[in-house]
Amino acid sequence: MTELPIGRRERKKAATRQAIADAALRLFLERGYDHVSVRDVADAADVSPTTVFKHFTGKEALVFDQEESTDAHLIAAVRQREAGQSVLEALRQHVLDTWLPIAAHPQREQFNRLVDSTPALRAYGERMWIRHTDNLSAAIADEFGVEHDSLACATLARFALDVPALAQGQKDRRAAVEEVFDILANGWRPPGEPTA
Known part of the structure; x- marks a missing residue:
């Protein structure tokens, strides 16, 4: 295209x-x-x-200036993935490509403190997160030809969007992203348990 x-x-x-x-x-x-x-x-x-x-649209939107395009990028990651690539792998690649550079930005910690310390921004961020979850879940459901209220699709959307929050405090963020997506792909095992 x-x-x-x-x-x-x-x-x-x-x-x-x-x-x-x-x-x-x-x-x-x-x-x-x-x-x-x-x-x-x-x-x-x-x-x-x-x-x-x-x-x-308002003062809060000034802080989350990139959020309007987030839905489009998430949906494109699912709908425009390479032939043979699973939805889960497309989402993994999307998080690696988009979130890792953001997480490494020198102002990221200041930004997080700003949002965490401001109730209006926290609330706005949560509303955006819910909207992204709903829209991503719908896109995944469309890919599999199921209803938009599919619990499986909503679960994948929610956990995929939570990966950055889970990986944020880790020393090796890339390895953390990979580990969380591996858990999504292969299921959870107790730490230290050998893989089959």
Whole structure:
């Protein structure tokens, strides 16, 4: 599939959106989420508050600026996987390709502290997580031709989305991601039990 070239107008909109998100994150990390207004963000990005709201649904969305594309990327990982690749392996590869670079970002710990210390951001993040789970579960169900309320599909979606949280504190994040997906693929065994 050939991607259509992005026009100048779309590039400018994307650059404005990124400038707003970057300014917001910088201010939130410096001052704290509750001490920054949308006007502060607009001023720092050299745009009007109206422009901020053209690009973001609200103040919380400024922190989770990449979340709108997450659903599309998760669904694409399932629907556009390589021939012969299982849904589970496609999700494993997606997490390795997308989450490991995010986890290694130098501001990641500051970002996590910001979200964890701000009830409004924690609540917003949880709503986004539920939405991602529901949409990923539906995409998996579609791949297998089953109803969207399939418990098996919902379970896989939920655990696949939990892999980054489970791997976050591990020294070797890649190995942790692989281990969790191996458990999903092969079932849980007590630690130290030999594999068959």
